[in-house]
Amino acid sequence: SQQGEEDPQALSIQEGENATMNCSYKTSINNLQWYRQNSGRGLVHLILIRSNEREKHSGRLRVTLDTSKKSSSLLITASRAADTASYFCATDVGNKLVFGAGTILRVKS
Amino acid sequence: SAVISQKPSRDICQRGTSLTIQCQVDSQVTMMFWYRQQPGQSLTLIATANQGSEATYESGFVIDKFPISRPNLTFSTLTVSNMSPEDSSIYLCSVMGGGGNTEAFFGQGTRLTVV
Numbered sequence: 001s002q003q004g005e006e007d008p009q010a011l012s013i014q015e016g017e018n019a020t021m022n023c024s025y026k027t028s029i030n031n032l033q034w035y036r037q038n039s040g041r042g043l044v045h046l047i048l049i050r051s052n053e054r055e056k057h058s059g060r061l062r063v064t065l066d067t068s069k070k071s072s073s074l075l076i077t078a079s080r081a082a083d084t085a086s087y088f089c090a091t092d093v094g095n096k097l098v099f100g101a102g103t104i105l106r107v108k109s
Numbered sequence: 110s111a112v113i114s115q116k117p118s119r120d121i122c123q124r125g126t127s128l129t130i131q132c133q134v135d136s137q138v139t140m141m142f143w144y145r146q147q148p149g150q151s152l153t154l155i156a157t158a159n160q161g162s163e164a165t166y167e168s169g170f171v172i173d174k175f176p177i178s179r180p181n182l183t184f185s186t187l188t189v190s191n192m193s194p195e196d197s198s199i200y201l202c203s204v205m206g207g208g209g210n211t212e213a214f215f216g217q218g219t220r221l222t223v224v
Contacts, residue, residue, distance in 0.1 A: 031211060040146075040199050042113075042215035088151060092211045096142065097203075099152045 006089060010104040019076045021103040023089030024069075030092050032065055034074050037086045037102075046074075046087075081109040111136055111204050115216025122192055122223050129188045130219045132202035137182035142213075143175070146199040155200075158185045192223045 006023045013019055025032070031050045035043040049056045049065045049072065056063045062075040076083055084107045089100040112135040122128050132141065140159055144152040155175055156164040164177040178186045189196055200219045206212045 033212065035213075040218065040220060042115075042201060042217045043152075043203075043213070045212045045214070048212055090213070095140070095205075095211075096154055096157060097205075097211070097213055098154070102151050 006087075006100040006103050008103060009101070010106070012106045012108065013079055015079060015081055015107055015109045017079055017107075019079050019083070019105055019107070021074045021087050021105070023072045023074070023100050025072075025089070025091050025100070026070065027091070027093060029067075032063075032072050033090045033092075033097070034061075034063060034072075035088045035090060035099075037088065039085075043088065076105075079105075079107045081107050083107050111138065111206070111214040113202060113204065113214055113216040115202055115219060117219055118217060119220040120222070122221065124193050124223055126192055127188055127190045128192065128221060129186050130200055130202070132185045132187070132216055134183045134204055138204040139182070140205065141179065141185045142203040142205075143177065143185075143187045144201040144203060146201060146218075148198070152201065155187070189221065192221075194223045197221055197223045 029051055031048050033048045034046040037043045047058045047061055047063050049063045060077045065072045086102045086104050088102045090097040114133045116131050140157050143155040145155050146152050154167050155170045156166040158164045158177045158179040160179045160182050174190055176188045202216045203213045
């Protein structure tokens, strides 16, 4: 079963705008990861944040983690049409990854 | 990092038949993971394939329906048996980075349509 819920389920924005996606999870975690999937292909790892970290940056990506609320957010700044994809959070539970429901992001040019 | 070659990339199959999906990794890994992604849904773990032992299946998945082979540390197959239209999904294999790194690497997926 899926570990977490993500919202929104779908997000449509204009190029240049920021996109924020949220993820909630249920159990204690060692880390939380975000992945991108283009058009039903394989997933690509974006960023990992450890349970003792609160915020992490990678290029245009910013991830926050609130373990007290069991939630995380992914912010993509200055979005581009190429960012159009599905985004999933995943938590490491017993040496396996459990994925959230995902957010479909569409960036209009 | 790991590079995973998965094939076929897509197939259209008749109900009642079986399809075997192959996954080749460019490095030796202890565990390989097989996921199913139903249309418009997230990934659900089918099983974990360990070399030299039987695969470990998640709740709701059974070996008779999804037999897995793991003959060595770089290769695994997943068979979808006696297919029905409900098996139409994307099937993905995955490995984790080594050295305690839980970042996952994925094959490009197999898009299966059962008619």
